[in-house]
Amino acid sequence: xEAELKFIGRIETPYNTIDECPRNVQHDGPECRLILSxxxxxxxxxxxxxQEILILYxxxxxxxxxxxxxxxxxxxxxxxxxxxxxxxxxPIGASVTKIEKVEDGAIVVRGLDCLNNTLLIDIKPAMVxxxxxxxxxx
Amino acid sequence: xEAELKFIGRIETPYNTIDECPRNVQHDGPECRLILSxxxxxxxxxxxxxQEILILYxxxxxxxxxxxxxxxxxxxxxxxxxxxxxxxxxPIGASVTKIEKVEDGAIVVRGLDCLNNTLLIDIKPAMVxxxxxxxxxx
Numbered sequence: 001x002e003a004e005l006k007f008i009g010r011i012e013t014p015y016n017t018i019d020e021c022p023r024n025v026q027h028d029g030p031e032c033r034l035i036l037s038x039x040x041x042x043x044x045x046x047x048x049x050x051q052e053i054l055i056l057y058x059x060x061x062x063x064x065x066x067x068x069x070x071x072x073x074x075x076x077x078x079x080x081x082x083x084x085x086x087x088x089x090x091p092i093g094a095s096v097t098k099i100e101k102v103e104d105g106a107i108v109v110r111g112l113d114c115l116n117n118t119l120l121i122d123i124k125p126a127m128v129x130x131x132x133x134x135x136x137x138x
Numbered sequence: 139x140e141a142e143l144k145f146i147g148r149i150e151t152p153y154n155t156i157d158e159c160p161r162n163v164q165h166d167g168p169e170c171r172l173i174l175s176x177x178x179x180x181x182x183x184x185x186x187x188x189q190e191i192l193i194l195y196x197x198x199x200x201x202x203x204x205x206x207x208x209x210x211x212x213x214x215x216x217x218x219x220x221x222x223x224x225x226x227x228x229p230i231g232a233s234v235t236k237i238e239k240v241e242d243g244a245i246v247v248r249g250l251d252c253l254n255n256t257l258l259i260d261i262k263p264a265m266v267x268x269x270x271x272x273x274x275x276x
Binding site: 005042043047053056068076079081094124127 | 144145178185218259263
């Protein structure tokens with residue numbers, strides 16, 4: 001069973017190599033820009049400054065078949081579903097961050113953990129209380 | 139630009155019709171079971187009881203082309219990216235919940251907001267502080 005994603009835009013970040021990328025979102029990090037493709041601009045109505053959003057995006061050039069890996073952070077050997085590694089069956093990144101500014105066709109946020117030109121999948125209002133889990137980040 | 143998802147399993151919930159489904163995750167809701175397909179079981183290593191996880195899943199039978207909708211909750215007319223509606227370009231649901239139990243090939247959680255047999259896309263350790271946004275849920 002498979003299904004097709006539609007990319008709704010891309011993300012501008014200051015990071016052009018994996019080594020420059022932070023491992024997770026940094027709320028005081030540099031400005032990043034969600035640039036929506038023209039055909040999806042209508043979907044932005046109602047997004048506003050200060051709102052917290054969940055952003056989903058797609059990691060390219062990853063290994064989708066490696067189900068057990070060593071955590072980049074702790075070295076621990078674990079299943080991919082117990083890690084935040086981008087190398088996973090569905091390489092979807094998920095970050096919650098606050099909208100700094102809504103521009104014409106773009107949303108400015110801070111401190112995303114992905115490369116410049118990362119493909120954007122979805123934006124939703126954030127809602128669930130997530131807690132920092134310090135044990136098993138990749 | 140498009141990309142293919144691989145379904146890693148399915149979700150057992152008590153809900154067989156949309157009307158029965160809660161609109162969002164309920165932490166004191168009924169037990170739900172993430173059933174992983176055999177070929178993805180190796181990815182579970184390291185997941186444990188009490189851990190908070192982010193679950194991504196795929197809503198079927200939705201309209202992926204309707205970029206502006208009325209919120210089911212407030213009636214407000216808004217862009218799809220300012221709503222949590224399943225009717226969106228990429229109908230991916232995202233919920234954070236705590237692991238109640240790890241079984242052989244399954245993970246028990248509570249109160250998901252999706253139909254029985256919903257397709258499972260990903261499980262990650264939860265990490266980002268999300269806040270309840272009461273304004274623009276669908």
